[in-house]
Amino acid sequence: MSMEILSFPVGLVMGVVPVVMSLSPSESPAKLTLDGKEQCTLTWQARECRVDLGPQPQVHLLELTDAKGERVFRWINHPCIGPEVFVRVEKEPTGWWVTWGTGHPTKLAPSEAWIGSGGFVARITPGKRFLLPGSVTASGWFYLRALFPDGSAGERLVFFQDTAFRDSAAAVLGRLLVRCDQNCTLPESLFNFKVRMGEPVAPLLAVVGHPATLQAWLGKAWSVTGEVFLSRGRQELAILSKSLPDLGAVIAVGATDELPLVYRSIGTNGPLPRHADLLQLLTRMPFKTRYEARRLLDAAAIAAFRAAAWPGPRALVVFVGNEKDKSQVSWDGLQQYLKQIQVPLHLWVVGSRPAPFGGKGKNVLRPLALQEAAAALAQDLRTQRLLWLEGDVRPWTLPAELSEGLRVVGPE
Numbered sequence: 001m002s003m004e005i006l007s008f009p010v011g012l013v014m015g016v017v018p019v020v021m022s023l024s025p026s027e028s029p030a031k032l033t034l035d036g037k038e039q040c041t042l043t044w045q046a047r048e049c050r051v052d053l054g055p056q057p058q059v060h061l062l063e064l065t066d067a068k069g070e071r072v073f074r075w076i077n078h079p080c081i082g083p084e085v086f087v088r089v090e091k092e093p094t095g096w097w098v099t100w101g102t103g104h105p106t107k108l109a110p111s112e113a114w115i116g117s118g119g120f121v122a123r124i125t126p127g128k129r130f131l132l133p134g135s136v137t138a139s140g141w142f143y144l145r146a147l148f149p150d151g152s153a154g155e156r157l158v159f160f161q162d163t164a165f166r167d168s169a170a171a172v173l174g175r176l177l178v179r180c181d182q183n184c185t186l187p188e189s190l191f192n193f194k195v196r197m198g199e200p201v202a203p204l205l206a207v208v209g210h211p212a213t214l215q216a217w218l219g220k221a222w223s224v225t226g227e228v229f230l231s232r233g234r235q236e237l238a239i240l241s242k243s244l245p246d247l248g249a250v251i252a253v254g255a256t257d258e259l260p261l262v263y264r265s266i267g268t269n270g271p272l273p274r275h276a277d278l279l280q281l282l283t284r285m286p287f288k289t290r291y292e293a294r295r296l297l298d299a300a301a302i303a304a305f306r307a308a309a310w311p312g313p314r315a316l317v318v319f320v321g322n323e324k325d326k327s328q329v330s331w332d333g334l335q336q337y338l339k340q341i342q343v344p345l346h347l348w349v350v351g352s353r354p355a356p357f358g359g360k361g362k363n364v365l366r367p368l369a370l371q372e373a374a375a376a377l378a379q380d381l382r383t384q385r386l387l388w389l390e391g392d393v394r395p396w397t398l399p400a401e402l403s404e405g406l407r408v409v410g411p412e
Contacts, residue, residue, distance in 0.1 A: 005064055005074050012077055012305040014053050014328070019062065021047045027066035035060055053077075056333030057301045059340045059396070079308030079341050083110075083154030085146055089132070096132040102146050102154055110146035110154075117142040147265075155311060157388065174393030175311070177342040177409040179383045184405030186385065191398075193389040201312030202248030203381040204265075206303035206343075207278050209319030209350075210255040212290035214283045216321065217350035217365070235367055241275040243374035245381060249273055251306050252281035253299040255325075256292070260285050261302065278317070296320065297327035297334050297357075300345075304334075308341035313384035315344045315377060320361055322351035331357045339410045340396040346377050384409055 005021055021042055023030055028043040032051075040049035042064075053060060053076065060076040084103040089096055102110050110126040117136045124130055126146065136142045145155045174193070180186060189195055218236060249265035250273040262281045264273045300318050307314045316338070329337075338345055347361030348370075364370040398408050 005062065005072055012057055012302055014055055014057060016050055016052045019049050019051050021049075021064055023047055023066070027068065027070070030064055030066040033063045033065070036063075055328070057305070057329060057337040058333075059337070077305070077337075079305055083108075083146065083148055085144055085154040085156035087144055087156045087158050089158060094131065095134075096137055097129060098132060098144075099129050100144055100156075101127065102148075104148055104154075108148045111149050113144065113146040115142055115144050153265075153309070174389040174391055176387045176389055176393050176395055176398075177313075178385050178387055178402065179380075179407045179409050180385050181383060181405040184403065186387070186406070187403065190387070190389060190402065191391075191393075193391040193393065196388040196390070197385075201310070201386070202246055203313035203315070203384075204249040204251065204307055204310040205244075205247055205278060205377075206251040206253070206307040206314070206316045207282060207319070208253050208255060208296060208299045208303050208316065209282045210292075210294045210296070210321065210323070211283055211285045211287045212292075213255075213294070213319055213321035213323070213350060214279060216290070217319070218279065218283065236370060237276055237279065239367060239371050240278060240374055243371065244275060244378050247273040247275070247277075248312065249310060250277040250281065251303050252277065252285075253303040254282060254285040254287070255294040255296045255299040256285065256287045257295065259295060259299050259302060261306070263306070282319070291323065293324050293326040294321070295327045296325050297329040297331065299327075300334055301329045301337060304338055304341060304343040304345075308343050312386055313381045315346060315380055317346045317348055317377065320347055320349045320351065320357070322353045342395050342409045344380050344409060346373065346380070348373055 005019065019032065021030070021032070023042060023044040025044050028045075030042050031038055032040045032042060032049050034051055034053075039051050042049060051062070057077055059078050061073060062076055063071060063073045065071045086101045086103065088099045090099070098115075104110075113124045113126050115122055115124050115130075115136070117139045120133070120135050122133070124144075132142070141157070141159045143155055143157045145153060147153050176190070178186075186197065187195055249263070252262045254260045262285075264277060264281075296318055300316060304316050307316060335345075347357065349361040349363040350365060352365075362369065362373045362376075364373050395408055395410075400408055400410070402408060
């Protein structure tokens with residue numbers, strides 16, 4: 001079958017977008033649907049359709065069905081859409097050999113890559129064929145993770161059977177982030193899908209705010225080189241460092257017109273993520289004037305989209321000041337999107353006015369209040385568990401309570 005969706009939006013997108021298909025005469029006509037609603041009837045001669053994704057961020061399912069009933073699909077605004085990893089495992093006299101490659105939305109080549117299985121982790125050379133170690137062969141499964149220069153990552157989970165002496169069946173499993181309290185028991189299956197536990201991964205924190213808002217809160221406690229030089233800034237940083245766990249990655253998005261994004265993670269070139277990055281990366285971003293309207297909700301949607309692809313605990317912290325917000329994304333739209341992509345939201349108010357977004361948020365101007373907010377954030381991260389389900393799973397369609405003490409992670 002040659003039918004394929006050739007061109008579709010990648011990244012966080014809203015509004016009207018063009019979609020281009022590949023169809024042969026025998027596959028015409030074909031119907032394109034968005035979330036089950038027909039958008040266009042296409043032929044091998046008329047292969048383009050303009051699709052309206054709406055004004056707010058939302059996960060969409062784009063499906064193309066030909067005259068024979070064959071179907072291909074693509075997710076839009078889904079956090080797993082991005083770099084892909086392709087793996088082939090072949091049995092040879094010398095052992096199991098792995099050939100692998102990657103596909104990136106902007107055609108970047110991977111900068112670094114790892115293979116892991118159980119407690120085993122090893123670096124591999126991008127694009128180079130390699131022999132599986134004996135410990136991985138014995139386990140019958142492994143994951144291959146590739147990092148790219150723009151900070152994005154792709155991962156593939158592979159299972160193979162040594163007894164059958166056949167090529168591996170590579171499978172990307174459905175991911176479900178759950179919150180498990182002290183009394184919960186992680187299930188072996190959910191909704192008739194077998195459950196596999198994800199590898200332990202240090203958490204990711206995404207932070208959003210306007211540089212001027214944080215500078216006002218911290219009393220301009222950061223020098224031009226990014227070092228703390230006033231006691232007040234040291235106090236806030238000490239609270240975060242004491243309360244929060246070690247981080248696997250930090251994403252910072254500035255709520256300015258340009259919406260600048262900085263990403264730091266373990267394994268990427270440059271400094272490792274630190275607790276100081278939660279404040280420092282935002283305060284050092286450029287801006288026009290301290291009184292300009294903010295784009296907090298727009299920045300939050302972008303940060304959440306990137307954070308949701310992290311294969312482990314994650315959370316989004318938005319620093320809210322006194323200034324007005326001029327975002328295209330609405331508060332209700334952001335809440336719905338966070339539920340779909342499973343990113344918990346923590347609103348930290350660092351201004352004198354009440355939080356503008358539904359009246360929610362915790363004022364953290366006082367050190368004790370910041371300590372309480374940081375403790376709640378740390379508890380959120382500690383209770384998260386990533387489950388892999390052997391099947392298509394859509395978290396936003398599941399009940400919030402899965403069993404006693406076990407809940408689906410959402411914005412809450």
